[in-house]
Amino acid sequence: MIKSCAFSGHRILDDNFDIKVLDREIKQLIDGGTEIFYCGMARGFDLIAAECVLKYKKKYALKLIACIPCLDQTKYYSHADKFRYKKILCYCDDKIIVAPDYYDGCMQERNKIMVDRADAVLAYLSRKSGGTYFTVNYAEKQGKKIILINEKSPL
Numbered sequence: 001m002i003k004s005c006a007f008s009g010h011r012i013l014d015d016n017f018d019i020k021v022l023d024r025e026i027k028q029l030i031d032g033g034t035e036i037f038y039c040g041m042a043r044g045f046d047l048i049a050a051e052c053v054l055k056y057k058k059k060y061a062l063k064l065i066a067c068i069p070c071l072d073q074t075k076y077y078s079h080a081d082k083f084r085y086k087k088i089l090c091y092c093d094d095k096i097i098v099a100p101d102y103y104d105g106c107m108q109e110r111n112k113i114m115v116d117r118a119d120a121v122l123a124y125l126s127r128k129s130g131g132t133y134f135t136v137n138y139a140e141k142q143g144k145k146i147i148l149i150n151e152k153s154p155l
Helices: 019-031 045-057 079-091 106-116 128-139
Strands: 006-009 036-037 063-070 093-097 120-124 147-148
Touching: 006 045, 006 106, 006 128, 019 045, 019 120, 036 045, 045 063, 045 079, 063 079, 063 106, 093 106, 106 128, 120 128, 128 147
Parallel strands: 006 036, 006 120, 036 063, 063 093, 120 147
Antiparallel strands: none
16 A cells, blocks of 8 residues: 655646646545655756645545755746745645755755655656656665656656
8 A cells, every 4th residue: 555655846847747647646646545645846847746746635534745855946937937836835734945045956965755655656758867856766676666647757
């Protein structure tokens, strides 16, 4: 049984990204007993996944945990994404902060923390580079269940 799940996906999503597929996978996880979701709070996939979980928190006893690499994570976010981030953060049940200030490697450290705490990783992966690729490979090495929501994953 998957009790906890971490999210990982690209900041810029391909045209084939389908929020309905993401929503359906999250609902299936909830129906299967998943109660805790770890979100890295990055633009793109992470924020969308967090919003999906928040929708279900109204009906189910779920926990959304924000895993924040550094306190100035939103420094380069658009105004709209900063607003979404702050709103999501208000509804999170807990926050894990890796470092007060950005340092080279804090994003990867955040990803490792999420994978280490979760039973599974729900990912949108479309290229063999970047943080999501690192996270999925790390999760695989740790023996975690990987759920890829796109058909054209490079794995």
